[in-house]
Amino acid sequence: MKAFFEGIQSLFVDFLFKPWDFLRHLELKSWFGANTLNWIFMLICACAIYYWCKQLVEHKNNNEENQDTTAHSFLK
Template sequence: MTWKGFFEGIQSFAESVLFAPYDALRLGVDSWWVSNVVSWILVLIGFVAFFYWMKQLSIFNASGEEDRSQTSHSFLGKN
């Protein structure tokens, strides 16, 4: 076995096994817009989750349950 054969084996494994899920996502289309629908859906889900999380943080902040004193940790209270 040569080094060339070793690296070609790694290449073959990566192309046929590791990248198989990405090949399945291509859906066999040539249009850029159709190919990237999954990416746009994931970006949309990310934005919705971000705004939901920010809303929940503002509700929690408005309830006043959090201890906001600087002496919550000993290293913050020292002057």
């Protein structure tokens, strides 16, 4: 049983965490280089929020949104 858990440890430490080790070492050389992935994720989230808000406005302008308080049965 000990070998099973050591195998899981080896999988994560030796293989799956290597990209994070690379970023950790890169941070000592270049903060911007290490945080590029974070900036990419923030850009993707900002685009998704913009698209979502645009769709909300579009549905509101088309009067497709049901704003009646009894729209859900538990609010009656």
